[in-house]
Amino acid sequence: MTGKSSSGMTRRALLGAFAATSVAAAPTFSNAAGFLRGAGDIRRIRMYSGRTGERLDMIYWIEGHYIKDAFAEINHFMRDWRTDDVMNMDLRTVDIMAASHNLLDVNEPYMLLSGYRSPKTNAMLRSRSSGVAKNSLHLKGQAADLRLASRSVHQVARAAIACSGGGVGRYSGSNFTHMDCGAVRSWGG
Numbered sequence: 001m002t003g004k005s006s007s008g009m010t011r012r013a014l015l016g017a018f019a020a021t022s023v024a025a026a027p028t029f030s031n032a033a034g035f036l037r038g039a040g041d042i043r044r045i046r047m048y049s050g051r052t053g054e055r056l057d058m059i060y061w062i063e064g065h066y067i068k069d070a071f072a073e074i075n076h077f078m079r080d081w082r083t084d085d086v087m088n089m090d091l092r093t094v095d096i097m098a099a100s101h102n103l104l105d106v107n108e109p110y111m112l113l114s115g116y117r118s119p120k121t122n123a124m125l126r127s128r129s130s131g132v133a134k135n136s137l138h139l140k141g142q143a144a145d146l147r148l149a150s151r152s153v154h155q156v157a158r159a160a161i162a163c164s165g166g167g168v169g170r171y172s173g174s175n176f177t178h179m180d181c182g183a184v185r186s187w188g189g
Contacts, residue, residue, distance in 0.1 A: 114145040
């Protein structure tokens with residue numbers, strides 16, 4: 001049976017997409033940039049929030065096209081949990097997160113510590129820590145702070161750096177990795 005679904009994809013095409021993804025998810029970093037150029041037929045993001053208790057596990061890109069409804073859910077999930085303000089997250093940041101996750105070859109979802117930050121939240125965090133940038137890319141929906149229990153900060157950062165898609169910060173003392181779609185750079189220890 002290869003009838004078309006409501007999304008216009010045949011069952012066979014969807015099964016092929018899943019098969020291609022399982023091969024592309026091998027934990028090598030040599031072809032990392034290919035993930036950002038659409039090396040597979042689907043892109044998926046898996047996260048949970050310890051702050052809100054919410055979980056997200058969804059395919060957000062199929063055969064070269066972003067799924068609008070999926071991004072509405074991603075934007076809501078990555079909102080500023082302190083103020084409930086929602087920002088349209090930059091698609092490039094989500095792509096870097098998903099590609100890094102694939103490179104790490106884990107089933108565990110990311111724990112999202114911080115996605116979008118409202119100006120009010122960023123100012124509050126800056127007043128408590130010198131490590132929070134005044135013009136943080138979190139304010140523009142272009143950054144995320146993430147953790148995986150099964151991987152070290154160094155391992156997560158190494159995967160993100162291999163994507164060559166933006167900034168990667170190692171915050172070993174706080175046990176999280178920062179990923180953004182700004183200039184390619186890395187920092188921290």
